[in-house]
Amino acid sequence: HSDTVLVARENGVLRVTLNRPEKLNSFNEEMHLALCAAFRRAHDEPEVRAVLLTGAGRGFSAGQDLGDRDPRKGGPAPDLGHTLETFYNPTLRLIRALEKPVICAVNGVAAGAGANIALTCDIVLAAESARFIQAFSRIGLIPDAGGSWSLTRILGEPRAKALALTAEPLDAATAAAWGLIWKAVPDAELMGEAEALAARLAAGPTIGLGLTKRLIQAAGTQSFDAQLDLERDCQREAGRTADYSEGVTAFLEKRTPEFRGQ
Numbered sequence: 001h002s003d004t005v006l007v008a009r010e011n012g013v014l015r016v017t018l019n020r021p022e023k024l025n026s027f028n029e030e031m032h033l034a035l036c037a038a039f040r041r042a043h044d045e046p047e048v049r050a051v052l053l054t055g056a057g058r059g060f061s062a063g064q065d066l067g068d069r070d071p072r073k074g075g076p077a078p079d080l081g082h083t084l085e086t087f088y089n090p091t092l093r094l095i096r097a098l099e100k101p102v103i104c105a106v107n108g109v110a111a112g113a114g115a116n117i118a119l120t121c122d123i124v125l126a127a128e129s130a131r132f133i134q135a136f137s138r139i140g141l142i143p144d145a146g147g148s149w150s151l152t153r154i155l156g157e158p159r160a161k162a163l164a165l166t167a168e169p170l171d172a173a174t175a176a177a178w179g180l181i182w183k184a185v186p187d188a189e190l191m192g193e194a195e196a197l198a199a200r201l202a203a204g205p206t207i208g209l210g211l212t213k214r215l216i217q218a219a220g221t222q223s224f225d226a227q228l229d230l231e232r233d234c235q236r237e238a239g240r241t242a243d244y245s246e247g248v249t250a251f252l253e254k255r256t257p258e259f260r261g262q
């Protein structure tokens with residue numbers, strides 16, 4: 001157990017808070033393991049029907065804790081390929097594979113891997129004061145934590161390259177205007193809005209939402225024909241859920257559906 005990530009489940013929402021505010025929630029090994037465990041819990045517990053990821057204090061996350069990478073401390077240089085494969089990539093893969101909505105509330109600066117972990121989530125809301133910084137080039141590294149993939153997919157090469165090569169901060173309003181995130185929200189309203197969204201999705205038809213996520217993620221690499229086949233298969237599965245039955249019944253009875261995630 002560790003308090004570097006706070007995890008609490010309430011009404012179907014697993015709230016996951018990065019919690020090293022004095023270091024702008026930068027990642028040490030303990031925090032990596034705790035974040036990965038939180039997403040594994042989200043996968044394993046049927047009661048979890050949505051995840052809300054955010055950061056404690058004034059930042060979301062400043063990426064890797066560079067104090068743990070201090071070359072002046074001596075010793076052999078760490079193999080960063082190994083640290084990515086061991087600590088970052090398993091969590092990123094879990095976020096994409098989790099068939100439940102993951103909402104990210106970017107409460108403040110998101111730099112390096114911190115920015116790209118946020119961009120891996122399904123729906124990203126950011127406080128108007130938040131900034132996204134591809135800080136890697138400032139220290140001689142490349143955009144990791146899926147950043148080279150997400151930035152390019154979402155923004156195209158011109159903006160992806162400019163952000164990554166210059167490490168200029170991108171403000172939340174521009175990130176939203178560019179389609180990098182879902183929306184920028186006034187600071188004071190961020191958590192309320194993110195919580196309401198998470199609660200709404202947690203009360204939704206979880207299996208259908210999970211299949212929707214799977215389909216949209218698959219679309220980027222599939223042909224139209226293959227995607228139609230996948231839609232057929234996923235719709236078949238969705239059509240067998242109790243939530244679909246409830247959804248149609250509620251519509252015909254002119255009432256709000258009560259989905260149970262089954």
Ligand code: T3D
Binds near residue numbers: 023026066109136
């Ligand atoms: O290593 C591997 O395994 C490979 C993986 C790499 C993934 C990566 O993420 S590499 C990129 C690492 N991150 C960065 O390069 C960002 C470094 N941080 C910053 O550039 C700035 O802190 C920010 C732009 C994020 C915020 O600036 P500002 O002025 O709002 O805050 P600050 O004063 O710089 O930071 C506040 C404190 O947090 C400060 O500590 P202090 O002086 O009050 O004791 C600062 O040192 C600390 N802090 C911020 N970021 C990090 C950090 N400490 C350790 N590591 C950090 N990344």
